[in-house]
Amino acid sequence: MAKLEFDERDLRSLRVFCHAAQAGGFAAAEKNLPMSKASISRHVQKVEARLGVRLCERGPGGFKLTAEGMVALDLASTALRALERIRPEMDAAHGVLSGSLTIGIGEHTLTHPECRLPEALERLKQRAPAVRPEIVVFSFVELNRALHDQRVDVAIRGHYEDDSHFNYLPIYRERHGVYVSGRVSGRKESASLPLVYRPHPYVEQALASGAFSRGPEAGGLDAIGALVASGDYQGILPTHYGELLGKRFDLRLQRHSPSYEHAGCVVTLASRPVSRRLQLMLDILRELHPSLDAGRAARAA
Structure with missing residues (x-):
């Protein structure tokens, strides 16, 4: 089985997906992110393409995470929080x-x-x-x-x-x-x-x-x-x-x-x-x- 490896651009797209999912849609996320709804949509589409699953339903019926999207949100959020803790914990190890x-x-x-x-x-x-x-x-x-x-x-x-x-x-x-x-x-x-x-x-x-x-x-x-x-x-x-x-x-x-x-x-x-x-x-x-x-x-x- 081929490895699924993420680069820096993928990590950015994962962050955008998490913002959109936690905000409840692209329009709501647009208020908190320095990018347009179209750009947010492109990032989410990129994550979907990398994972090979549809993460959310969006359209006239509103925004809703799929079952795969809820799993992805949970795992991605945990991983991103762990990455954010690296620098503070390294600083703490040095007494700062x-x-x-x-x-x-x-x-x-x-x-x-x-x-x-x-x-x-x-x-x-x-x-x-x-x-x-x-x-x-x-x-x-x-x-x-x-x-x-x-x-x-x-x-x-x-x-x-x-x-x-x-x-x-x-x-x-x-x-x-x-x-x-x-x-x-x-x-x-x-x-x-x-x-x-x-x-x-x-x-x-x-x-x-x-x-x-x-x-x-x-x-x-x-x-x-x-x-x-x-x-x-x-x-x-x-x-x-x-x-x-x-x-x-x-x-x-x-x-x-x-x-x-x-x-x-x-x-x-x-x-x-x-x-x-x-x-x-x-x-x-x-x-x-x-x-x-x-x-x-x-x-x-």
């Missing part, structure tokens, strides 16, 4: 930390008074000036997917339930509750309002209890806040964020609201080796948030 460090955070993470990510980034810059931090904002579901796909090195999000795929470092406590507009007069009236829906463990838990009816879907905390402020809905918000909105829009915790509490955590993928630059960031975060991690160790002992 470099390369990018991608941090995924949930929306409004910085509004939590105990989140000290900016100070952590400052210390990272002082200790490893050649490391380039990159920050992306995702929903809870998207953060998990980005960790599994290794599109982020680390995430900061709530720890709602144990998942053996991840390692957790707690850095603060967070509480959620059900908010209503202050213009809603009575408890009985507020309790009958539909609950704004978003894909989130606490919303699912509240709806499963049977105490709430499902309302319109919202894409984030700002959207929930806007719907609740209208006076026609109730919604689950982190209490520190609800208090911020409440100052402007008169949002209030519903009387006898259920309370949901968890640790806000630094989350990493358990199966992924920790690079030296990521280990430095984790050490810095432990320095800045020592109490919860120490408490967890004491409970484990």
